Amino acid sequence: MRHRLHIGTIVSESMMKVKFMSGGYIGVIEEWFISRREPGDVFTLAGRNLEFVMIKDMTAYVRKSNKKKSIVPSWQGGRMPLSANLGRKLRETFDRKSFSRQQLIHSGAAPEIELEVLEPLFALQEKLSVVPKQNELLIEQIETKDGFHLFVYPFEGRLVHEAMAAILAYRISRIRPITFSFAMNDYGFELLSDQPVPLDDTNVYELFTADNLLLDIQRSVNSTEMARRKFRDIAVIGGLVFQGFPGEKKKARHLQASASLLFNVFSEYEPGHVLMRQAYQEVLDQQMEEVRLRDMLHRIQQSKIILTFPERLTPFCFPIKVDSLREDLSSEKLEDRVRKMQLQLENE
Amino acid sequence: MALAFYICRPMTQLLSHIINEEHFILSAERTLFWEDKRTLIVADLHAGKTGHFRRSGINIPQSVYKDDLHRLLAQVLFFKAEKLVIVGDLTHSIVNRELDLFRKWRKDFSALDVHLARGNHDILDNAWYKEADITVHNDPLVIEKFAFIHDITDSEVMPEGSQFIFSGHVHPVICIRGKGRQSLAFPCFYFNNEYCILPAFSRFTGGYKIDAEKGDKVFAIAEREIIPLHKT
Numbered sequence: 001m002r003h004r005l006h007i008g009t010i011v012s013e014s015m016m017k018v019k020f021m022s023g024g025y026i027g028v029i030e031e032w033f034i035s036r037r038e039p040g041d042v043f044t045l046a047g048r049n050l051e052f053v054m055i056k057d058m059t060a061y062v063r064k065s066n067k068k069k070s071i072v073p074s075w076q077g078g079r080m081p082l083s084a085n086l087g088r089k090l091r092e093t094f095d096r097k098s099f100s101r102q103q104l105i106h107s108g109a110a111p112e113i114e115l116e117v118l119e120p121l122f123a124l125q126e127k128l129s130v131v132p133k134q135n136e137l138l139i140e141q142i143e144t145k146d147g148f149h150l151f152v153y154p155f156e157g158r159l160v161h162e163a164m165a166a167i168l169a170y171r172i173s174r175i176r177p178i179t180f181s182f183a184m185n186d187y188g189f190e191l192l193s194d195q196p197v198p199l200d201d202t203n204v205y206e207l208f209t210a211d212n213l214l215l216d217i218q219r220s221v222n223s224t225e226m227a228r229r230k231f232r233d234i235a236v237i238g239g240l241v242f243q244g245f246p247g248e249k250k251k252a253r254h255l256q257a258s259a260s261l262l263f264n265v266f267s268e269y270e271p272g273h274v275l276m277r278q279a280y281q282e283v284l285d286q287q288m289e290e291v292r293l294r295d296m297l298h299r300i301q302q303s304k305i306i307l308t309f310p311e312r313l314t315p316f317c318f319p320i321k322v323d324s325l326r327e328d329l330s331s332e333k334l335e336d337r338v339r340k341m342q343l344q345l346e347n348e
Numbered sequence: 349m350a351l352a353f354y355i356c357r358p359m360t361q362l363l364s365h366i367i368n369e370e371h372f373i374l375s376a377e378r379t380l381f382w383e384d385k386r387t388l389i390v391a392d393l394h395a396g397k398t399g400h401f402r403r404s405g406i407n408i409p410q411s412v413y414k415d416d417l418h419r420l421l422a423q424v425l426f427f428k429a430e431k432l433v434i435v436g437d438l439t440h441s442i443v444n445r446e447l448d449l450f451r452k453w454r455k456d457f458s459a460l461d462v463h464l465a466r467g468n469h470d471i472l473d474n475a476w477y478k479e480a481d482i483t484v485h486n487d488p489l490v491i492e493k494f495a496f497i498h499d500i501t502d503s504e505v506m507p508e509g510s511q512f513i514f515s516g517h518v519h520p521v522i523c524i525r526g527k528g529r530q531s532l533a534f535p536c537f538y539f540n541n542e543y544c545i546l547p548a549f550s551r552f553t554g555g556y557k558i559d560a561e562k563g564d565k566v567f568a569i570a571e572r573e574i575i576p577l578h579k580t
Binding site: 003146147148179180181192193194239240242257258261262265268269270273328334335337338341 | 401404405406408409411412415524525526527528529530532551552553554568570571573575
């Protein structure tokens with residue numbers, strides 16, 4: 001019964017019910033969003049401005065608010081990645097940007113309002129770094145107090161960037177022991193490390209080569225968190241994480257374990273478990289689209305790679321840097337990492 | 349705010365620690381040994397947790413539980429312990445067949461004196477504990493100047509006659525951060541001037557991130573090593 005219940009599940013973010021203090025049911029909202037709210041915060045849901053009061057028994061209680069200002073809820077589903085075609089269109093648009101407005105009017109084409117609005121940002125990007133053309137790949141290396149950032153902008157969509165970031169991090173980590181945390185959005189990805197990244201114009205084409213791609217894909221999947229995240233969905237569908245029968249108020253007692261804990265237990269005690277294999281397989285099939293990655297690498301090989309060293313954060317990199325969803329890849333020993341964190345703290 | 353720690357000594361598997369002039373040994377296998385009384389202290393065994401999940405159709409590998417028992421066996425033998433104090437949550441839920449394994453384990457150590465400070469998961473019949481020859485304490489167990497209770501938040505005052513409390517329940521995890529937005533989390537022992545929280549012994553347990561204040565002592569368990577951390 002329980003297993004049949006889970007067949008065909010589409011795993012969503014964990015949701016929380018929203019109710020009025022007086023008891024009326026309003027709707028559901030994603031848990032990560034509501035758990036960050038402080039009592040008194042006002043947000044909009046179901047066309048109403050609601051003031052957050054408290055969370056009790058997995059339900060968020062709210063009351064009506066007359067405040068004009070409110071927070072608009074965001075949903076993880078808004079993170080749908082760019083497709084290959086849209087990515088290409090985006091790169092073409094950057095090309096058009098390099099025409100000046102005058103030329104456009106002269107040639108009779110209507111000026112594109114989107115580009116016009118974004119003009120100040122493009123100007124700033126141009127000043128601090130470069131706006132890449134269609135046949136160029138921009139790489140920015142910036143040092144901040146967080147560490148050494150490496151930003152790459154292939155404009156291929158979030159999923160491909162995640163895969164590419166993992167592969168690049170893996171390839172660099174073979175040069176010398178180094179730890180990266182990485183983040184990405186639809187435009188590019190960032191590798192962040194506590195030491196300078198050994199990447200310059202002598203080895204950059206080598207790092208973006210399509211040779212040994214399949215092997216590197218497999219190795220980088222094993223050393224990152226991608227499978228762990230995939231496992232969350234699989235654990236729910238496979239019935240490992242039991243969310244209670246529909247309509248049941250309280251979850252089954254003593255039967256709760258997080259997908260992440262299950263992942264740890266399985267990797268240590270039963271790495272060949274069918275659902276674990278499934279997690280790795282799904283990452284390889286769905287995320288590490290070999291064809292698309294290979295196409296991208298070929299394109300990069302034929303284009304001009306521009307390395308810049310901006311003195312401060314550029315408009316391109318900013319949204320990636322503030323992204324909180326991060327992964328790790330390390331070729332250093334755990335012991336060394338702990339030691340190094342100690343030294344950094346002492347130097348401060 | 350990020351917690352800032354530094355390591356004070358090299359890492360080892362065992363570490364001696366003095367509380368109120370008594371010598372204790374911390375082990376990276378998540379146990380604490382009281383030398384003078386030859387007493388091994390552990391918390392949150394959650395025996396039968398895999399069985400409870402498996403019975404409900406969730407096939408967690410049983411080897412986690414067997415490994416837990418082996419580790420406990422190794423610790424008892426290694427320290428030549430005469431007494432075992434479990435500060436709560438010996439079992440995970442209601443009786444299941446995996447608990448027979450624990451009973452068997454118990455029989456092999458019939459000379460070992462086992463005490464349990466009742467925790468929120470210890471819901472078995474008193475008869476079960478009696479048969480297993482385990483002394484259950486509903487009130488705080490006090491041995492000389494030390495008290496043993498499951499959840500430190502249950503006791504607002506120091507139990508009579510004691511100066512220091514050993515507890516479990518929380519499954520404490522400490523998070524350390526470094527440059528480049530790196531962070532690592534480890535199960536840990538937590539000590540302040542009045543009490544200690546032990547890490548959960550079972551490997552099939554999650555963790556709760558704790559905050560440490562200045563003057564507290566935290567010992568992180570990184571794989572097979574134990575790392576003393578002091579807050580800066």
